[in-house]
Amino acid sequence: QSALTQPASVSGSPGQSITISCTGTSSDVGGYNYVSWYQQHPGKAPKLMIYDVSNRPSGVSNRFSGSKSGNTASLTISGLRAEDEADYYCSSYTSSTTWVFGGGTKLTVL
Amino acid sequence: EVQLVESGGGLVHPGRSLRLSCAASGFTFDDYAIHWVRQAPGKGLEWVSGISWNSGTIGYADSVKGRFTISRDNAKNSLYLQMNSLRVEDTAFYYCAKGSSSSLRGSFDYWGQGTLVTVSS
Numbered sequence: 001q002s003a004l005t006q007p008a009s010v011s012g013s014p015g016q017s018i019t020i021s022c023t024g025t026s027s028d029v030g031g032y033n034y035v036s037w038y039q040q041h042p043g044k045a046p047k048l049m050i051y052d053v054s055n056r057p058s059g060v061s062n063r064f065s066g067s068k069s070g071n072t073a074s075l076t077i078s079g080l081r082a083e084d085e086a087d088y089y090c091s092s093y094t095s096s097t098t099w100v101f102g103g104g105t106k107l108t109v110l
Numbered sequence: 111e112v113q114l115v116e117s118g119g120g121l122v123h124p125g126r127s128l129r130l131s132c133a134a135s136g137f138t139f140d141d142y143a144i145h146w147v148r149q150a151p152g153k154g155l156e157w158v159s160g161i162s163w164n165s166g167t168i169g170y171a172d173s174v175k176g177r178f179t180i181s182r183d184n185a186k187n188s189l190y191l192q193m194n195s196l197r198v199e200d201t202a203f204y205y206c207a208k209g210s211s212s213s214l215r216g217s218f219d220y221w222g223q224g225t226l227v228t229v230s231s
Binding site: 003038089 | 145147157160167210215216217218219220222
C-alpha cells in the first residue's frame with residue numbers, strides 16, 4: 001500500500017491553467033477507473049472535486065477536470081482563481097480492496 | 111443535508127484503546143459504504159478502513175490491520191472504529207467519510223469535520 005506520487009507543490013497565476021499528476025501502479029490507478037481528487041483548505045475537511053477519473057460532482061466548477069493515462073492520473077484546473085489555493089489529494093481504489101491516497105500537492109496562486 | 115459527526119477522540123496513552131463513533135444523517139445510511147480516513151497534524155490523508163453497506167466487505171490499511179476494527183449499526187445510522195494497541199504514530203484527526211456507492215469502490219463524497227486522537231505518554 002505505497003502512497004501515490006504527487007508533486008509536493010505547484011503554482012500558477014490567476015487565469016492560468018495548472019495540472020497536478022498522480023502516479024501509481026497497475027494495481028491501483030492503472031487497474032481501475034476509481035480515481036478521485038479532493039481539495040482541502042487549511043483547517044477544513046476535504047471536498048470531493050473529481051470522481052471516477054473524470055466526473056465532477058454537482059456544484060463543482062467545470063474549471064476542474066480529470067483524466068488518466070496508464071498508471072498516471074491528472075487533475076487540471078483552468079482559469080485559476082485565488083480561492084483555488086489549497087491542498088489537493090488524489091486517491092485510488094486498489095486490488096487489495098483498499099484505498100490509497102497521494103501525498104498531496106500544495107497549490108499556490110501567485 | 112448529509113451530516114457526519116465524529117466523536118470519541120481524545121488523549122490516550124500508548125498501548126491503550128479508544129472507540130470512535132460517527133453519527134450519520136441526511137441520507138439512507140444502509141445504502142452506502144462508509145470509511146475512516148485520518149490525517150496526522152500537518153501531514154497528508156491516509157485511508158484507514160472502509161465497510162460496505164451490509165458489512166459484507168471490510169478493508170483495512172496495513173498500518174492498522176490487526177489493531178483496528180471497523181463496524182456499523184444500520185439501525186442506529188452509526189459507524190464505529192475500535193482502536194486497540196494504539197501507537198504514537200496513530201495520532202491524527204480521524205474523519206468519517208461517506209462512500210458514493212454501496213461497495214468500497216465508490217469515492218468519498220461527504221466528510222465529517224473530524225475528531226482528534228492524540229496518543230502520548
